[in-house]
Amino acid sequence: MELPQNLFYSKDHEWLKIEDNVGTIGITDFAQSELSDIVYVDVNSLGKTLDGNAIFGTIEAAKAASDLFLPVPATIEKFNENLNNHPELVNKDPYGEGWIVKVKLQVPVDTSHLLTAEQYQALTRN
Numbered sequence: 001m002e003l004p005q006n007l008f009y010s011k012d013h014e015w016l017k018i019e020d021n022v023g024t025i026g027i028t029d030f031a032q033s034e035l036s037d038i039v040y041v042d043v044n045s046l047g048k049t050l051d052g053n054a055i056f057g058t059i060e061a062a063k064a065a066s067d068l069f070l071p072v073p074a075t076i077e078k079f080n081e082n083l084n085n086h087p088e089l090v091n092k093d094p095y096g097e098g099w100i101v102k103v104k105l106q107v108p109v110d111t112s113h114l115l116t117a118e119q120y121q122a123l124t125r126n
Helices: 031-034 119-126
Strands: 014-019 022-027 038-042 055-061 065-069 075-077 101-105
Touching: 022 031
Parallel strands: none
Antiparallel strands: 014 022, 022 101, 038 055, 055 065, 075 101
């Protein structure tokens, strides 16, 4: 399982990359492998400011559908429109081309409840 060290991870299997006050969010390699073939990604919260743990969209796979949870409070600013025609990018490159949304973070960002790569790996081993 691929697990970049420079990201934060949620117990709901989303990842967060912070650059200045912009966050990029997607699902983890573990999550995409559990879901299997991703067939649709829906984000209906563009422009909305949401609390941490709020549902910002859904992801559908051949096996099941799952809600997408915001790891930190933020405003949903951009959806990865490549996923409209190529949702399989989430499977092929979950930490790169398969990112789901970009958000404007509320400053200061509290990441104390999020996991490091090592902590997330320990969580998914159980």
